[in-house]
Amino acid sequence: MRKRTLWTLLGVLTVVSVLVGCAAPATPTVEPVEEPVVDPTEPVEVEPTEPPEVDPTATPVPEEPAEPRILRVRMYSDIQNMDPAFQISENDTVVADLVMNGLVRYCANSYEICYQLAESLEQSEDGLEISFKLREGVQWHNGYGEVTAEDVKYSFERFIDPELSAVYADDWATLERVEVIDRYRGTIILSEPFAPLWFSTLPAGSGTIIPKDYVEEIGYEAFATNILGSGPYIFHEWRPMERVVVVKNPDYFGDEPYWDEIHLIPIEDDRSAEVALEAGDIDWARISIASVERFEDNPNLEAWTTPSLRYLWIAMNVQHPKLQDINVRRAIQHGIDVQSIIQAAYMGEVEQTCALVPPGLIGHWEDAPCPEYDIELAQQYMDEAGLESLDLRLDLQDTSEYRTWGEIAQQNLRQIGINLELNPMESSAYWTSSFGEQACEDNQLLTSNYSMQPDPSWATMWFTCDQVYVWNTQCWCDEEYDRLHRQGLVTLDEEEREQIYIEMQRIWEAEAQTLWITHGVQTYAYQPSIEPATTPHGRPQYEYFRPAE
Secondary structure: OOOOOOOOHHHHHHHHHHHHOOOOOOOOOOOOOOOOOOOOOOOOOOOOOOOOOOOOOOOOOOOOOOOOOEEEEEEOOOOOOOOOOOOOOHHHHHHHHHHOOEOEEEOOOOOOEEEOOEEEEEEOOOOOEEEEEEOOOOEOHHHOOEOOHHHHHHHHHHHHOOOOOOOOHHHHOOEEEEEEOOOOEEEEEEOOOOOOHHHHHOOOHHHEOOOHHHHHHHOHHHHOOOOOOOOOEEEEEEEOOOEEEEEEOOOOOOOOOOOOEEEEEEOOOHHHHHHHHHOOOOOEEEOOHHHHHHHHOOOOOEEEEEEOOOEEEEEEOOOOHHHOOHHHHHHHHHHOOHHHHHHHHHOOOOOEOOOOOOOOOOOOOOOOOOOOOOHHHHHHHHHHOOOOOEEEEEEEEOOHHHHHHHHHHHHHHHOOOEEEEEEEEOHHHHHHHOOOOOHHHHOOEEEEEEOOOOOOHHHHHHHOHHHOOOOOOOOOOOHHHHHHHHHHHHOOOHHHHHHHHHHHHHHHHHOOOEEEEEOOEEEEEEOOOEEOOEOOOOOEOHHHOEEOO
16 A cells, blocks of 8 residues: 655644744845865866767667657646636636746645746835835747846736736735836835735745836737746647647756656546546546545555645525525534534544634634534524525536535525525536626535635635625625735734634624535645655645655
């Protein structure tokens, strides 16, 4: 049996807690490499060598071209928008990170920060200015010239452009401007200190530098699925629902990546991905929790389980006429057996969660109340609402995981007179139709699953009032929640920040617009010929994958 556990939950949460507890880590330093000193006045002795003998009649034998080294990995759905200001899922992010750089990024297998495009970064004592110096000579792909400070200014300032309406505008909530000093130097100027800057902005998607000239030439809509960057790989091909191909950048300024090509293959169903992995058609895949033991017992594959910062829940649209009465929402909370969902969908291998912020992060609400499965209490809430029956629809992604959620919820709610229609959708259709301006009119119940960065603001930011027609699946708006969210972004004191996020979750819980399921775990399996790399919460870093030793 081959089993590989790279870290324990306790270890990862300790790492994350330490990271989040720092307002702004010290700027990383790069030790200079000492070159041997050579005295130009001293003669250099060179040993003579005999030239090799060559048979003039011999016919040269052409060398066989080497087969390209290809890494084949699963995406759990197709790409949709790789623009860092508008990315929709983790699939968009992992492809974008192969092609585009930031000033800094998370190092391999850690939350430590490594330089990319920045040669140096220095933050002022008051936290309001970050001076940067770019590496010189770094080139954009496809002949679009050199990366400059103007590209940095363009990349960051667009997040606060009201006409752009960037989905991730909160990642730069206190950005005032970027001042360009010269071709390679500039200063990021903030109006207030910004707690998440070094944890979920600069080293993450919103810290990505994009090519100003290229984006202005093709426009944001085209850029979404035809990105260009300065990274280790060049975006080469996208065949929708078939594959994304990136190829090695021969002019990359950093360490040369091992793989000549990476093929990212969308496979929505876990079982189909597992069959492809066992057949050797792919090298790396996220697998279902139910299959972990089978892969651990497979001598030809490796299995890997790691804690997750995801949060999974059933969302209730409070603006829909059928769900405006809080008694109906309380009836749903107590009428669905979450423990049965955890046993059936996750083999009991995950913990039920009761609030938004996961363990190990500032703002985790350890004593959050969990609605217990109680059919009698659920029926009382239905009676309070004056309802004997109610027809509702649950929109869900068409995977075994979410079908299991839906089938259990359907059976449970039938006991209190709620007839739940299940509406399974292919993932791209789900993400397209379940969000946006029409969502608050059409949505009723949704299965939801968001990923996050290691800062609580990346959990709370999607449920402010300005996100109601964007990512706020509950279509819920509370002004006090919004005020506290803003306060949490600019508060650097750890204890004070902790209480801000707990209070936000109390406000959330009082509205009964969510049935929490779990924060889950990430489960992967892969060919033993590769050595993978991920962030501590399990996001693949394909640029750092290497062959196993």
